[in-house]
Amino acid sequence: MHAPSPPPRKRLLRLKLNGRWREDAVAESDLLVDYLRDVAHLTGTKTGCDGGECGACTVLVDGKAVPSCITLAVRCEGCSVETIEGMATQGRLDRLQRAFHEKLGTQCGFCTPGMIMAAEALLRRNPNPSDEDIRAALAGNLCRCTGYVKIIESIKAAAEVTP
Amino acid sequence: MSTLASGLRVAHPHSIEEAIAARAQNPGSRFLGGGTDLIVNMRRQIDTPNALIDLSRVDEMAEIVAKGDILRIGAGVTIASLAGDASIAPYKAVVQAAEGIAGPGHRNMATVGGNLCQDTRCIYYNQSEWWRSANSFCLKHRGDTCHVAPQGQRCHAAYSGDLAPALLVFNPEIDIAAPKGCRRMPLADLFVEDGRAHLSLTEGELVVAVRLPAAPPPSAYAKVRVRGAIDFPLAGVAVALTSSGGKVGSLRIALTGTNSRPFLLADTDRFAGRAVDDKLLQEIDRLVQKQVQPMRTTTASSNYRRVAAAALARRLVAQLAGQGAA
């Protein structure tokens, strides 16, 4: 009888997730997206490809938009990680969420969390982006439904709202 | 559920010395820059280190410092930081190359050192374990045949980094740390025309910085790819040109995407003193077409990459000459 390999060694990972410090046991081989979905049970962050090709898993690490499917979880020790679940606060949608909803920047919704996080990183550093700025900032986020037209409209509408 | 092989260990050194020591302890380990190349390859099991030496906490590698007539770029500087750094602005080709790499998320993670040392690519190589196994693997990894050129003895995987050609036209040097100490060499010497072993680094060596000479000549970088983002270059060309009175002073052209290494086009010295006219541009076109060696490593045809590389070289030279005259 073949024996399976032993479970991977774990270590404690301490990070600030959507504004709250927490500590979890993770395998050193865990990717950030595995940690978010399977350990923290935040399933808003999606996986759409086999590694770094679609942007659906985009989250913010220390304010920067990164693909969490090619980021090691243990690399985020001490970092601030923000996901789509951290965007709405106290029953209020964030301006980007509201705009994506009202302007139909989301259709099937699968790319939406990553799209919104990439847009959030953009608006934090550039409050009044042009169409070209938006295209450049979302260049790594694929959407298969919208043709991107209403995504651009959504982000422009959000930019007009004071956060 | 883990998508990387379980059992992987990760070390987080805080200095180059610690990093080199950690690496030396474990021959099965690899240095980890941004991970945008290595982690993807690990997910496909074409790279299978048992441990990673994470360089993201080595602060001394993450600085850009101007000292004397040298601009020293730490290998740990991210592509996004590089593109936005004021001291890089005069090196226009580098800025243009950096801004066009992959997508913005990748640029936030990927590093200068990682981009320079990225693995070569091929449609027979950058595939899943199932895929490569069904194809009896390949010369680059676990197999004995190069499916691109089955009769040949070498691997033709293409080097597809954008920064290398953009840096090469400035004739920079690189600093390399190693267990035996540090060494310095021209960036051009880092690369070897062999898809399976395209870097001249020896076991345990680490590129820690790029040293760019000050007062760079006017330069530009352009590439062709199918989409406006994410895609690797099918061909990328950097040009640095000094000219006066419509005549070429010095001309350097470097290419990526067409060979197993990025390289400086040979014989561009002969253009010195010549007027930038159609005849000269045609000669450049021919010179590029003669020296590039694209193989069927991408879904786009190899002839396209040859012709497009030449077209880009012509265009950039004409463009820079025009700017010089203006």
Added chain:
Amino acid sequence: MTSEPIVDAKLAQRRVPLIDGIDKVTGRARYTVDLDHADALVGRILRSPVSHGNIVRLDVSKARALEGVIAIVTGDDCPYTYGVLPVAMNEYPMARGRVRYRGEPIAAVAAIDADTAEQALALIEIEIEKLPAYYISEDARAPDAVLLHDNKPGNIEREVHHEFGDWQAALAQADLVREEKISCAEINHAQIEPHACLAEYDPLTERLLMQSVSQVTYYLHLMLSRCLAMDESRIRIIKPFVGGGFGARVEVLNFEIITALLARAAAGKVLMALTREETFLTHRARPQTDVTVKIGMKRGGKITACTCEVVQRGGAYAGYGIVTILYAGSLLQGLYDIPTLRYDGYRVYANLPPCGAMRGHGAVNTRHAFECLLDRMARELGLDPFEVRRANLLKPPLFTLNGLMVNSYGLPECLDKIEQASGWKERIGKMPPGKGLGMACSHYVSGAAKPIHWTGEPHAVVNVRLDFDGGITALTGAADIGQGSSTMVAIAVAETLGISLDRVRVVAADSAVTPKDNGAYSSRITYMVGNAAIDAAQKMKTILTEAAARKLEARPEDIEAIGEVFRVSGGGEQSSLPFHEVAKAALVDRGAITVSGTFTTPVEAQGGKHKGGAVGSTMGFSYGAQVVEVSVDDATGQVTVDKVWVALDCGHAINALAVEGQIEGSVWMGMGQAMSEETRYLDGLPAHASLLEYRVPTIVESPPIKVFIVESHDPNGPFGAKEASEGALASFAPALVNAIANAIGIDLDEIPVTPDRVMQALIDRRRQARLAQSVRAAS
């Protein structure tokens, strides 16, 4: 739902956000892999490494012995074929005896974790005796080719030969006859959500719960029953949030049946999450197609005849193949007046993943070839591209030669809209070097008029419920896959009942509670389910009106309902009742109310009497036209789409916001096929099976799309509506290719127009020019 009203649902404006949009923007929408699977086993599939061969040995004993492996299934565990067409089910969930494409499932494992499942796969021993394999139609059709399926001579799944009118005489009468052969690469849906399903089998009650990414849960229900030999009543299908479909999930997919088999074998719950590569291998998308089209035309542009041969490389199994090859011919009609027609279609087997339905099913590649040829002939005759199309407009109501019913026809207005908006007349012929304009038209069905499974049931059923809480619940089996069909149902019900959209809740695609629906395919939901929803709401309204009349002591015909108030028309404040009081009155004596609305297509809408005549038939066609502006870099072969103007006749925009979204998305998907998307196989292995190599356009090269909605008010559509999500797709590629011809004077005969193809065409032209020059010099 949040307590805060996000939008004021002013139906008059008809711009309504999706009713499930908040779930999507907050990340709380649960897609299949987000469902609770803490106690689920991990499923993995062993796939064939060879393209074609006989399985001589399959030994799973070592894998079965691995600690942590709970179940293994192989072809031996399922002797039943599955498929979409009752006459063409020639595929097993896992290969039995023979494999026909690289990636075909052979066995599957359920284990306690992913690592164990992967190790188990590696322990399965398999020996396959190779057979010759064919990757292009021509090779598969060669006289000496080994047959993929013994009962399909020539490796042809289906030949179609249709003739309407004396096309030979009509060609002879034409002033100009031209023929082109145009090729379209195979493409894939590439919906962003990879395939996944979660199956749970309870051995104590012998019940199966399947949650999957399906577009048609009814087919899934049927096939699970067939392949697991289970009574349908013991199976429950729930569709969670689905991350796009575009046709990928219209057919039941092998992994769904495999996962159910694993769950039963494991007596538990199994999560199967396919990788992106496996999602590509599952395929079922648009086939590689060669179209040879010939048109006869009078000097003024009037078409006298059209002949068309279509060869589709369908992959290794039948799938939707028969329907696709029929669509490719039947939808030559219904857009223009084509008085005579001959169509020859060949659906060919090859050792590649099976093709299937994809947005614009069957029609896109034929339309592309036709519209390219139309432009080239117009040019030769000195006619404007708009004029040549106007010379061939239909005059509805009518039935086409092949029996397609056309009642509403907004194409003329579409043409006017985009001609004006793009400044066509002022700009065409005066574009700067390297820039060009091109245009084309297209159409698509609003639901296949005849369902594949003919049961005698209505085409659509919607139930509407009212209970003590005063909430209106619409129950529909229609799968919302992101296109917004549940929102459409909610609007249809709210608008009919005269109530606020907030009062309507839609429960969709749960076989335990929602009525069966034929699913999200052929753009049928708005037309069919919309009509059924209106029918149900009207029945509910009758009950409510009668209740209000009783309470207000008036005659039902004098009651009007506006803005959630029922009043006696002409009466004062005392003669009105708020909705909740009317609801209470309606429940007296009878309790909770459920009414059922239906929709059925009349026989005359179901197409011609010839064999295959039902395919392409519909209650109404959407019509689209678009202008594409391009820049072509003749040094690098790179094409940039600068702008698109598109008009679509969707009958009536029930929700203009969603209609715009569908039009933009379909135009853009057409752009992907035209510009960059393409599957390529290296001896049957996919070179494209990632989102790096399969080039879905990024936001960077995606152009602004200016949308015009044209409303022709179809007499039978819900509020006059027709479909809006497929009709505009097929005109992008020809408009692009026509624009490139306008820009650089080169007619491209292959899509996608990748830089290497454009460059090759430029090189060929230079070579020809040099040759011509040297010939002149020599003479």
